[in-house]
Amino acid sequence: MLNQLPILSSLQHLVHRFYMYMTVDNSIGRRAIQWKPEPHLQRNIDLYKTQHEQFAALLHQKNEQGLVQFWLDMALNNSPEKYNWEPENRIQKAWEHLSLYCEESCYRAASQVWKANQYKCWEEYIFFARCLVYNPLKFREILAKYDANVSPLYAYIIEVLRKTIKDEGAVAKFSKWRLLCKKSNKELKEALIRYGICEPEVSRFLFARTYFKQVYQFNKIQNPATRNGQRWLEPDSNDFQETAQYYNTEKLLAIAPHQVAVGKNVTGEQLQGWMETCITALRNYPQSIAPSISLEVMDGVSYTIESDEGFYLEIEDSPPEQKSLYQQTETVLQHELLALNEDQKEILYLYYGLGWNQKQIAAKFAVTQGAIARRLQTIERRLINAVYSLKQPPQWVTGYVKTWLNYNYETPDYSDLIHAALVTSVKQLNTQSQDLLRLCYGQKLDTNAISKQLHLPPDRVNELLLQTNCELEIALLKEIDIIIRKFLNFWLNKQYKDIKTHNLNSQFQHLVLA
Template sequence: MLNRLPILSSLKHLVHRFYMYMTVDNSISTRAIQWKPELHLQRNIDLYKTQHDQFAALLNQQSEQGLVQFWLDMALSNLPSKYNWEPENRTQKAWEHLSLYCEESCYRAASQVWKEKQSKCWEEYIFSARCLIYDPVKFPKILAKYDPSISPLYAYITEVLRKTIKDEAALAKFSQWRLLCKKSNKELKEALIRYGIREPEVSRFLFARKYFKQVYQFNKIQNPETRSGRRWIEPDSNDFQESQLYYNAEKLLAIAPHQVAVGKDVTGEQLQRWMETCITALRNYPQSIVPSISLEVMGAVSYTIESDGGFHLEIEDSPPEQERLCQQMEAVLQHELLALNEEQKEILYLYYGLGWNQKQIAAKFAVTQGAIARRLQTIERRLINGVYSLKQPSQWVTGYVTRWLKYSYETPDYSDLIHAALVTAVKLLKTQSQNLLRLHYAEKLDINTISNQLDLPVDIVNELLYQTNYELETALLKELDIMIKKVLSIWLNKQYKHLEKCNFKLHFKDLILT
């Protein structure tokens, strides 16, 4: 919380006002407002600087009102006429540039109200102002009423915001606890990441917020005895204590994220600090200028089937060895297909290419359906063994599990399929085994300390750890089998659908020629 007004650092150049937003710098003893660039808007400015003569001239002249009017014309009237090089969403970007230009007005307006009435935290005032300039409905209406002949835009917006903040403060519309309760998990996650919070803390903060909301709404929002005429009143220590009881009781359930399950129990004071951090992160988070899917949050792995019929594993920023492995996998599968006998090839073609079921194939070969099922399984196992030969799971799984427990147990990478499989495997372990892993690999306790804490002999603890590792290795091998079967099924379907399509084209061509 801020109990005094932070200093606003000045921007070096006028153009910065159109692509930079404010954030509170907590790294120094005297808290100050710092500026951070919104990179996609900075790139947009650079584009117009190099491609648009009028815009470049306004920049050279340092014409603040001219630049403001340039974006206003584009946002309100879609003027001037669009060039081919301009982005398709240029109007939306114009609104975003104007919102950022008004960031300093938020500070000025909030400062004026706070100096008149310091009974509320300054952060509440500035957040109320920012809500308005990032509102996609209200902000355009405010700008539509602006008359440039009367005053500069920054003065007009500052006055509008000042009145808005005073009205909302008088009616008690704004509350930091309302902000915390109303924001979605996606918004809070994005805000925490931008604020510098990383896993496993992000998952723990989200999980804690879930139980705090339940307790706070029951004890304060829905309880007429505690509302006292205000809807979003301050929570008390009992609310945080009750929230931490729910958090600790349910963190080992299947619904709890892995990062939560492997963490320590929390105290009421710690949970309160987490919620205050969430509030600060949300207040520092620009709302309308964020990508609909943040690149910081998106997973890095996706599967696609290319039109040429081949299966490819796409890994964002994947190292060369992973790309080579994908290429090797497809080469091995193609080799194994060519090595099949004619009957096996025909069965695959009928099953994956023409979509026949096992009963239809059995009738063609005059055998039982069970015989066809076994032949398909034999072919499938041969292809799977070919893929396994690239990495030899039986040889690398033990070492992989050991390294994962040591370095990635608390913060698994869910975009890595093997990490995700191990997280699933951990949740299937007995409670005692999960607790043992948490103490050793999350809390970093040595064997002797665990022995004393669990009141078990050291050799028993070692044996339990060894057995748990073995269970994870076994589960991972099973999960690898499942994943490879899924991948193989997709690949075979594509291969034979592509072959059937080619055969149809050749047959159709023959009909035309004859």
């Protein structure tokens, strides 16, 4: 438990209070509170600074209460009248500006409570306060009772938070273990990334948290010996040891993420450290800002095509070489379509453009359904071979697999289709092959160390590693084939639906002209 409250540095400008939040920095060997900007709120402030005369005047006058009232009027009363240049979600942004303005009040209120009662860590009291400020319903209730004629907003918020966290903290309503158990995987993942945790640790922390919740729920929450007022008790070493045992057993199952499966076994002490890191990351993560971050990341991609199977192909935001490859693929496939005979073209149009099934098409051509299936397979194989001719996977797969194993095995990039295909391919290998890869490329053991663990001669280990690499290359080629099939299915659907739309438009224009 810490016995020293870090000093909160002052912000340089008044306007910073409306788009900056507190975070705890551990990089200098001691904990310090720093201010960090929330980019989308900073951009919103800049927008109003340049477009709204009243807002700009309040900034120039350094009128803090005026700025507070500006966002209060917008949040509570949707006033003044909206201009065309203002964002559609201006009310939501107004609430977020007010929440960040209250960050310093959270610190002041927590400081007062902590100095009077240091039973809990000062961070925990700050977290109590943030739970109120970043909860939309509770924050609205607090602000609805605010009277600007009685006191400034920051003083009012400090007093409300001080009273509330003193009472709520006493019954552990906002226990750090409750926080860890209640947050979703999505929220925890975003919090860890923002806190500076990277893969493969993020996946391992999330996987460990799953089993910690189960153990903690059974041993502490549902334990008949636990009194109602002590529901969120501190876990003990046995809880973490039991969780570690589950983690080490379950990480070998197919359901385990790749980053977990390739890692070492963990101890109870290590797992306890992971859970403490998760708690710290969640406390440093402003809850109301979480959705905005996700949306901003999504807005960074200009255009994404998604098929029904969930296959993605990014176009507009891709690097020049990827755009060039897509254009080459488009050209090659168009050439292949033109080279088909008339029956093949009609079958594709009926199947992908009009949505006929194979039985309907077979009836039209007076053949069996199996014959139509074989014709479609022949066309598909021809198109796949055309795509293969561009990059020639059999020629580069061997080198790619070798590089991936050495540099990306523990931390594959799932946005890269080949990386994702390799992860899938690894899971298709037998248990011994997966063990070899985990020991060699995950734990970086040499041949002799692997030999001792698997009780095999060193020569046999090297032989099996070569064999496993070959198996992985074959599995990857099969996965690439599946990827291309999915892409072709998407591309053909789009191609022939465009043709269908064009034909319907032409018929409509002909009808109008007639």
